[in-house]
Amino acid sequence: MQKVSLRKVKTPISYMQETTEEVLHFSLQGLLPIGHTLALNTTLGTLSHLVIKQDRPHMLMEQQFTTSEICVLMPLLESYPYYCPYEVLLASFTSGRVTDTTIARCRTRLQEAQEAGVWDQEMRPVRNVLSRTRLKTRAFGIEISSILETGYILMYMANHRLMEE
Template identity: 80%
Template sequence: MQKVSLRKVKTPVSYLQENSEDVLHFSLQGLLPSGHTLALNIPLGTLSHLACKDDRPLMLMEQQFTTSEICVLMPLLDAYPYYCPYEVLVASFNSGHASEAAIARSRKRLQEAQEAGIWDQEMRPVRNVLSRTRLKTRSFGIEISSILETGYILMQTPRYKHPEL
């Protein structure tokens, strides 16, 4: 008989100390149909697509994310409908929460990397995690798009049809 493990994804302590909520909700107007929301369960590392039908909540879809993936997904969700700058993604990726001090450090580090010609090397770990995160968000009809020399933005996946209730 095989044991089933219900392990929790380890969440960066700094983020949990900053945020008292375990589940964050995002309506993402323009990306999701009216009345739909995404619920990010931080301790479990799950993102759920929720809607209501006949006054009852319905879970339409769910994906599991690693801690690193959550660290890049959170600032993108927070920034929507605007773009998320590179330095915010790097700060969140490195520390689990993009505080002003962490963002300033990341901005300086990226500027130095640009001047030294090693910007791609500096961004590679973040881009690798974004690539895995992008594959998972596509199932929700959400694309993570790059904006050249600026950052990333959430957009609707072309020709995606949201589940009907």
């Protein structure tokens, strides 16, 4: 007879809600103009582009992200201006919580996949979500760029025209 667990299974978004901040702010110096900020609401799944005008915050734009998209966007934002390694993205994508243990587990998983010749299949779900996330971040003038055999990094889109209202 199989024993049934009564404890609640946590989804990735519920892990993120354990953070003390409901809205996380990212200035992304060098990527956004001075005085501009991105605000990620982890409860609603929205990313807002804010600027202070006449001592008041103004929202220039906002995008809605799915739970999976937030799980890959969050480590990219937190890693900026540096790259985000594959194992960190995979850890966040699969568990919603990035700890040294989950990163080590994912690093081992990717090394084993590389040795077995199935690395692309292992990372395909993450790359699919990154593709959808990339489309949404482009509206902010932010490109998610791949660094061969390393990870991903946030970059400024040179041909993007910033919305100013």
